[in-house]
Structure formats: C-alpha cells, structure tokens
Amino acid sequence: MRKPIIFGNWKMNKTVKEANELISLLKTLVSDIKDVEIGVCPPAIDLQEVVKLTKDSNIKVGAQNMHWEKSGAYTGDISAVMLKELGVEYIIIGHSERREYYNETDQEVNKKVKTAFEHKLKPIICVGESLEERKENKTKDKVKNQIKNALKGLTANQVSQTVIAYEPIWAIGTGESASAKQANQVVSYIRDVVNLDYPEASQKLRIQYGGSVKPHNIEEFMAESDIDGALVGGASLEANSFADIVKNTK
Numbered sequence: 094m095r096k097p098i099i100f101g102n103w104k105m106n107k108t109v110k111e112a113n114e115l116i117s118l119l120k121t122l123v124s125d126i127k128d129v130e131i132g133v134c135p136p137a138i139d140l141q142e143v144v145k146l147t148k149d150s151n152i153k154v155g156a157q158n159m160h161w162e163k164s165g166a167y168t169g170d171i172s173a174v175m176l177k178e179l180g181v182e183y184i185i186i187g188h189s190e191r192r193e194y195y196n197e198t199d200q201e202v203n204k205k206v207k208t209a210f211e212h213k214l215k216p217i218i219c220v221g222e223s224l225e226e227r228k229e230n231k232t233k234d235k236v237k238n239q240i241k242n243a244l245k246g247l248t249a250n251q252v253s254q255t256v257i258a259y260e261p262i263w264a265i266g267t268g269e270s271a272s273a274k275q276a277n278q279v280v281s282y283i284r285d286v287v288n289l290d291y292p293e294a295s296q297k298l299r300i301q302y303g304g305s306v307k308p309h310n311i312e313e314f315m316a317e318s319d320i321d322g323a324l325v326g327g328a329s330l331e332a333n334s335f336a337d338i339v340k341n342t343k
C-alpha cells in the first residue's frame with residue numbers, strides 16, 4: 094500500500110514570522126494524523142525556522158528548488174548540501190513555474206533529481222501540460238517526455254522513492270481543478286510509463302495531483318485508483334484549510 098502524501102507548496106509567500114505562526118497552528122491541528130505523510134515547502138529563507146519548529150512533529154519539510162551543483166559561482170542559488178545540513182527532507186523539482194519563468198529544461202530537472210538522491214533528499218518531480226497542449230491532444234506525449242527525461246539514469250530503488258506531482262498548468266492557481274477522472278487518467282498513464290522501465294518501482298512510487306486542490310475536492314481525487322496525494326498551493330497558505338485537506342485525505 095502506498096501511503097498518502099499531502100504537501101503544501103508555499104511558493105513565494107510567508108515571511109519567517111508568518112511561517113512561524115502558520116506552523117505553530119498547523120502542528121496542533123494535524124498532530125494526531127498518522128496515516129498521511131504531511132509536508133510543507135516554504136521559501137528557502139524560512140526553512141531553518143520551519144525545520145526547527147517541526148522537529149518532533151509529523152510534518153516533513155521540503156524546499157522548492159535548488160541547483161544541481163554542490164557549490165560554486167551561482168549567484169542566488171542554494172545547494173542540496175545546504176538543504177541537507179538544515180534537515181530538509183524533500184525537494185520540489187521542475188515545478189511548472191520554474192519551467193515557465195526560469196526556463197528550466199527536462200535535462201536540468203534530471204540533473205537536479207540525481208543530485209537530490211546523491212545527497213539523500215527525496216524529489217517531488219512536477220510534470221503537466223498547458224491548456225494549449227491539452228486542446229491539441231498532446232497531454233500524454235508531454236508528460237511521457239517529462240517523466241522519461243526526469244528519471245533517466247536512476248536506479249529502480251531511487252524511482253520507488255520518488256514522488257511525482259501531476260499538475261496540469263491550466264489548473265494551477267486558477268480555481269479550476271481538473272476533474273478527478275481527468276486527473277486519474279493521466280496519473281494512471283504516468284504509472285504505465287514508469288512501468289515500462291521500472292515495473293516494480295512503478296507500483297511503489299507515489300503520484301500526487303496538483304492544481305486547485307481544496308478541502309472540498311480532495312476526497313474526490315483520493316477516491317481515484319492511482320492518485321496517492323496532492324501538492325497544494327493556495328490552500329496550503331492557511332493552517333486551517335491545509336489541515337482540512339489533510340483530514341479529508343483517506
């Protein structure tokens with residue numbers, strides 16, 4: 094059985110003080126939940142505070158991005174070594190906003206995924222199609238390419254520990270989520286694609302849906318056969334709504 098995994102992606106929101114307030118409340122709201130893996134991905138500057146606050150809690154911490162090199166002349170970037178030393182456990186790689194606004198390529202995503210495993214960080218790899226691609230029936234081709242490139246060169250054991258977030262770009266931050274059936278179709282297809290190269294690992298790796306997940310629709314997504322959790326943006330910025338999503342996850 095794959096354990097459900099609900100992560101919040103705060104994007105560029107929350108100062109250290111605000112992060113402290115959110116986590117302090119969230120911790121008490123979800124403290125007795127054991128059957129869902131819960132995590133938050135704050136901006137880099139909040140990580141130290143959030144790791145400290147979530148110690149001895151059931152909330153894991155992830156970062157939103159990192160460079161693939163260990164160190165060097167990369168102004169503005171942070172490395173896996175730095176994240177690991179802080180006690181960060183997960184790393185979001187290839188979010189559509191990174192791909193779109195910072196021109197991140199599939200090759201860079203692959204380098205970051207390999208670096209994550211080298212430093213014992215668990216990657217949450219984001220994939221998904223734009224509205225245009227969906228209309229042109231290119232969804233499957235797009236995610237297949239993204240998945241194949243992202244997992245290139247990984248061992249089966251690494252693939253089994255990977256989390257994939259299927260996030261149709263047209264559903265992110267728009268309030269218009271994909272229907273549960275639509276999402277599950279693509280998520281099942283992703284598992285089939287992984288199955289071609291990694292049959293055993295494909296049954297272990299967890300695939301989230303992301304895009305306008307809210308407390309009222311999480312149950313529908315979780316009821317689908319292949320969806321193992323959610324990557325939540327907007328609704329993770331408020332402790333109560335994020336806690337409600339976690340509580341409604343079955």
Ligand code: PGA
Pocket residue numbers: 102260264265266267268303304305306324325326327328
């Ligand atoms: P959203 O963002 O929940 O605000 O749509 C999801 C994401 O980008 O991970």
